Amino acid sequence: MMCIMFLLVYIFGVLQVRVVEVPGVSMELCGGTHVSNTSEIRGFKVISEQGIASGVRRIEAVAGEAFIEYVNARDSYLKQLCSTLK
Numbered sequence: 001m002m003c004i005m006f007l008l009v010y011i012f013g014v015l016q017v018r019v020v021e022v023p024g025v026s027m028e029l030c031g032g033t034h035v036s037n038t039s040e041i042r043g044f045k046v047i048s049e050q051g052i053a054s055g056v057r058r059i060e061a062v063a064g065e066a067f068i069e070y071v072n073a074r075d076s077y078l079k080q081l082c083s084t085l086k
Contacts, residue, residue, distance in 0.1 A: 043067035
């Protein structure tokens with residue numbers, strides 16, 4: 001999916017891309033989903049981050065319903081682990 005999105009946005013220009021710039025610091029291309037109000041996001045949890053190129057970081061996160069599912073799954077796992085270690 002990400003490869004298709006990349007091709008459509010950056011190669012063929014099919015989708016609209018927003019440019020976010022902090023002068024002298026960073027210029028980013030954003031073709032992602034946006035919300036009208038931050039309350040729509042509900043919870044937000046960074047799952048991982050990594051360097052993918054010089055000066056480029058990738059942050060992977062869950063938000064909204066995926067955040068709730070992630071927290072519930074982690075909670076269930078921790079309860080099982082505690083039960084096992086008793």
